[in-house]
Amino acid sequence: MLTTLTNQNNAMATGFVAMLPQIAISLIIVVITAIVARFTAKITDLLIGKTDIRPSLRQLIETLVKLGTWVLGLMIAAIVVFPDLTPGSLIAGLGIGAVAIGFAFQDIFENFLAGVLIMVREKMRIGDVIECEGIIGKVEHITLRETHIRALSGELTVVPNSVLFKNPVEILTDREQRRHDVVIGVSYDTNLDEAADVIRTAVSVIEQVDDEKGVDVFAQEFNSSSVDFLVRWWSGSAPRSGRESKDQVVRAIKRGLDEAGIEIPFPYITHTFKEKVPMGENPGEPSTGG
Structure with missing residues (x-):
């Protein structure tokens, strides 16, 4: 038994020593792959930089080029160490392994795939202000796994890509x-x-309001103490632009109605009593009035 184990260990050691040249070559291939991947990413960035491709898609292309370079380099290194491997068997093994890994890391791959699809689609670019699942903010950065959204109040929210997709x-x-x-x-x-x-004229002269698209003024409903108008206009889409234009619109409407002598009423309250209310000076004394 001991002799058998010794022979097996000697055979393994001999085999390992015999494989040292292949291992050294494979390590050199890995180092070369790292260098080539860095250069291919830079070349890709230079080529894409001359186009109008949006930043998120540019990042996706660079990542895929770098990933493809690494996959090719590692496949060559594996074939050098194990000459019996063929590209077909290696690809088949990678496929089976990918399925197993996919089940184990389902959420990670889901976010990865969602990130790819988000980067490919035209909508939702970096700099857009979005709202999703109660999250409102500006898109700052999109990666293959997550998206960084800066809230309007300054906080940063890291959102998994699957949520946005x-x-x-x-x-x-x-x-x-x-x-x-x-x-x-x-x-x-x-x-x-x-x-x-009066309302339409007051709003139309505001600089931030697009007068070409017009100002809509609709009598909307009979409220408790007023007749309400719905006023609609077009202005900048950014939240701050909307607040600034609304501030100017409210001020202009108030100023225009005041100048025209039109009242903006506040709620009136009418009290009804079942019994006659004493009107005397002292609540306990009966009223002496007529």
Whole structure:
């Protein structure tokens, strides 16, 4: 038994020594692969830099080129160490291994695939302000696994790509402009046609409002103490641009209605009592009035 183990160890040692040249060559191939992968990434970046490809897609192409270089280099190194391996058998083995790894790291590969698809599709670029699953902010960085979203208040949220891919994403800055609205009420004794003209004129002259797309003023509903108008206009799509234009619109409407003598009412409250309320100076004394 001991002799058999000794012979096996000697055979393994002899085989390992015989394989040292192949191992050394394979290590050199790995080093060369690392150098070639770095150069191919730089060359790819130079070639793509002359085009109008968006940054996220550029990063994806560079990553795939680098990954392909590494896969090819490692395959060559494995064939050098194990000459019996063929490209076909190696690819088949990698396929079986990929399936097993895929089941073990399902979430990771799901985010990876979602990252690839997010980078490929045209919408949602870096710099866009988006809203998804209660997360609102500007897209700062997109990787193959996650996306960095900077909240409007400054916090950074790292979102798995699968969340952005499987759920509806509202892109607030997909276009340069979007429609904003505000509700304004006037008193019931107001001439509604006159009020609508005053509001439309006040909003149309604001610089941040796109007068080519017009200003909509709709009498919307009878409220408790006012007739409400829905005012809609087009301005910048960024959240700050929307707030700035709404600030100017509200100020202009208030100023225009004041100048026209049109009241913006506050809620009126009417109290009804079942019994007569004493009107005397002292609550306990009966009223002496008529």
